[in-house]
Amino acid sequence: MENPTILVIDDNAEVRLSAAFFLEDQGFNVIEADTPELAKTLITKHKIALALLDMNFARDTTSGNEGIAFLQWLQSQHITLPVICITGWGNVTLAVSAMQLGACDFIEKPWDNQQLLQAIQQQLTITAKQTNIMSQVPTTSEFQWQSSVMRSLYKQLEKVAKTQARVLLTGPSGTGKSHLAHWLHQHSERAQKPWVEVNMGAVPASLFESEMFGHSKGAFTDAKQHRVGRFTMAQGGTLFLDEIVTIPLPLQAKLLRVLENGSFEVVGSSQTQQADCRLICATNANLEQMVSAGEFREDLFYRINTIVIEVPPLAERHGDIVPLAEFFIAKYSQQYGEPVRQLSDETKAALVEHTWPGNIRELSHVIERAVLMAEGGYIALSDCQLRFKHAPSIVPSGSGQTLQQVERDMIEQAMQRAQGNVAVAAKALGLTASSLYRRLEKYGLKTAN
Numbered sequence: 521m522e523n524p525t526i527l528v529i530d531d532n533a534e535v536r537l538s539a540a541f542f543l544e545d546q547g548f549n550v551i552e553a554d555t556p557e558l559a560k561t562l563i564t565k566h567k568i569a570l571a572l573l574d575m576n577f578a579r580d581t582t583s584g585n586e587g588i589a590f591l592q593w594l595q596s597q598h599i600t601l602p603v604i605c606i607t608g609w610g611n612v613t614l615a616v617s618a619m620q621l622g623a624c625d626f627i628e629k630p631w632d633n634q635q636l637l638q639a640i641q642q643q644l645t646i647t648a649k650q651t652n653i654m655s656q657v658p659t660t661s662e663f664q665w666q667s668s669v670m671r672s673l674y675k676q677l678e679k680v681a682k683t684q685a686r687v688l689l690t691g692p693s694g695t696g697k698s699h700l701a702h703w704l705h706q707h708s709e710r711a712q713k714p715w716v717e718v719n720m721g722a723v724p725a726s727l728f729e730s731e732m733f734g735h736s737k738g739a740f741t742d743a744k745q746h747r748v749g750r751f752t753m754a755q756g757g758t759l760f761l762d763e764i765v766t767i768p769l770p771l772q773a774k775l776l777r778v779l780e781n782g783s784f785e786v787v788g789s790s791q792t793q794q795a796d797c798r799l800i801c802a803t804n805a806n807l808e809q810m811v812s813a814g815e816f817r818e819d820l821f822y823r824i825n826t827i828v829i830e831v832p833p834l835a836e837r838h839g840d841i842v843p844l845a846e847f848f849i850a851k852y853s854q855q856y857g858e859p860v861r862q863l864s865d866e867t868k869a870a871l872v873e874h875t876w877p878g879n880i881r882e883l884s885h886v887i888e889r890a891v892l893m894a895e896g897g898y899i900a901l902s903d904c905q906l907r908f909k910h911a912p913s914i915v916p917s918g919s920g921q922t923l924q925q926v927e928r929d930m931i932e933q934a935m936q937r938a939q940g941n942v943a944v945a946a947k948a949l950g951l952t953a954s955s956l957y958r959r960l961e962k963y964g965l966k967t968a969n
Contacts, residue, residue, distance in 0.1 A: 524569035524644060525549040529559045529590070530606070531577045535629070539572060542633050543640075556590040568601055570643055573623070575607035575614065584614045591621035602643045606631065615748040619714045619755070626748045635747075646717055667839035669832050680827050681707035686779075688764075688824050689802040691831030694879030697802040698762060700831060705758040710798055713757030718750050721766040728771045733778075734786045751784060754797035764801040764824065765816060772817045779823040799824065834876040834883060842868050844880070848887035849899065858891050864898045874906050902947050928963045931956070935965065 526548045528539045533554070540550040551566060553559035555577065562568070575587030587605060594601060604625040605618045615626040624646075625639045665671055680687060681704050689697040698717070705715050723731050734749030750759060767775065778784045782795045801824045810816035834841065845863060853860045863871070876882055890903040930949065938944035946956040959965075 523547050523549050525551060525566060526640070527551055527553060527559060527562060527566075527568045527571040529553045529556060529571060530574035531555065532574070535574070539636075542636075546637060548640075556586060556593075559590065560593065563599065563601065569647070570602045570604065570640060573603050573605050575605050575618070584618070588614075588617055588621065591618060591623060595621055602647050604636075604639055604643065615752065619716070619748070619753040619757075622714075624716075625753075642722065645722065646719070664843075665837075665840055666843050667837040670837055670840060673829065673831070676829055677704060678707070680704065680829070682709065684798055686799045686824055686826040687801070688807075688826075688828045689800065689831060690807070690828060691804065692833050692879055693804050694881035695831040695833060696880055697804075697831050698760070700829070701758075701760045701762075701800045701802060704800060705760075705798075708758065708798065710757050714754050714797075715758050715760070716750050716754035716797075717760045717762065719762050721763040725768050725771060728767070729774060729787050732775070733784045749784075749786065751778060751795040751797060752793070755795070757797055759797045759799050761799065761801045763803065765803045765805045765807065765810060769815065769817070772820050776817065776820045776823060779820070834879040835874075838872055841872050841876075841883070844883060845871055845887050848884055849891060852888045852891040856892060858894075859897075861891075861894050861897060861899045864900055867899055867901045867904060870901050870904070870906060902944070905947065905949075927959070928965075931959055931963065931965060935960075 526539075526543050528536050528543075528550060530536050530539075530552075531554050536552045536554070540552065543550050551562060551568075553562055559571070559573075563571075573587055573590060575584035577586045584607060587607070591603065594603070600622075603618075603623045604627060605615070605623045606627050606629055607614070618626060624643050627636060627639060665674065677700065687701075687704060689700055691697060701717075702715065705711060718731070730747055730749070732750050734747050734752055778795055779799065783792050784795060785792055807816055807821055807825075811818045811821050834844075842863065845868075849863070850860055852858070871883075878885075886904050886906065889905060890899050893905075894900065894903045931945070934945040934949050935942075938948065942956055942960070949956065
């Protein structure tokens with residue numbers, strides 16, 4: 521996979537060189553621009569993963585207006601490039617203005633290399649996650665949900681979107697909770713304001729306060745510059761906290777205070793600030809059980825669950841499974857230059873019957889693989905490689921079978937259905953032929969002569 525390319529936009533050659541040396545050592549490709557005008561040209565010619573943008577250039581050394589103008593240009597061109605702003609003249613007002621124009625972070629010069637690297641990695645992770653979600657969960661303009669459960673869910677979302685109510689999205693992984701959270705923001709009165717997403721599972725406990733509330737220069741040993749927290753970044757917009765359950769219990773009280781009265785302090789400052797952002801949270805855990813077990817604060821639970829929307833697993837959206845599969849067939853056929861094949865009747869029935877433990881993410885991957893493997897005019901069941909499809913009939917409840925016994929039975933049944941043909945059985949099991957041969961040898965099972 522090609523290393524991400526970082527665009528460094530700064531009129532100071534030494535700053536660009538310093539950033540290039542460090543980032544190239546971390547495995548990034550780096551290209552440089554000494555003016556916003558050159559940066560605009562480079563963005564149209566190169567695949568840029570993220571930009572480091574100086575807010576002040578030679579003509580205007582303190583206001584940040586040139587950096588703001590560049591962000592406005594990105595917005596006007598509908599370019600969704602992640603931008604981390606850097607400046608030696610930082611202030612909270614400038615940071616908020618930059619965030620409102622789509623900047624994702626704000627770092628003062630001279631930066632700490634590890635903090636810069638952490639900020640870049642976090643934004644690239646968020647971008648990759650959003651790209652993955654948007655590629656797997658079609659928007660309503662591209663796909664019309666057929667199941668009654670999803671139509672009902674979107675009616676709830678439409679009612680909630682225009683309010684300021686806090687929303688808790690629950691449901692299994694892969695069901696599209698992050699996509700729905702972003703949909704709520706896009707259809708809210710805050711749609712033109714910042715959208716800030718934080719994966720709480722990726723925030724170390726030691727950096728929680730700094731990440732969420734920011735810190736002032738010199739607040740602690742490694743605080744070499746001012747850092748803008750996520751609540752400030754989201755001012756006027758929406759703050760989405762994914763994997764909310766991963767916040768350690770002692771730190772939940774710090775989040776609770778902001779939600780109770782909207783006030784917080786930047787680490788190292790005694791000045792109280794007021795948060796103005798809509799909060800949306802998501803989890804795949806059972807929060808009520810965690811509250812009962814003492815693993816999640818009850819008072820925090822009631823602060824984030826004004827509106828609870830449970831996103832159903834794909835297995836409960838029977839009316840959507842085949843239309844979604846056909847949507848992904850069209851998408852991946854275009855992507856890989858394959859003809860748009862139809863699903864066979866057997867395949868449609870199997871897709872609807874499958875339990876889909878990985879939900880929409882799993883369906884997307886299954887269809888992508890099927891598009892690449894299929895031959896002829898139809899996508900056959902064997903092209904889909906639905907793993908463990910027959911497991912429920914092999915392992916009745918309370919059977920007491922070991923995992924090895926289950927695996928042996930599955931292989932035996934697959935070989936029987938394939939009439940001893942290893943290649944056919946391997947394809948049905950989602951294995952390579954060599955992997956199946958090793959398992960046949962392991963269990964002493966015979967192949968066809």
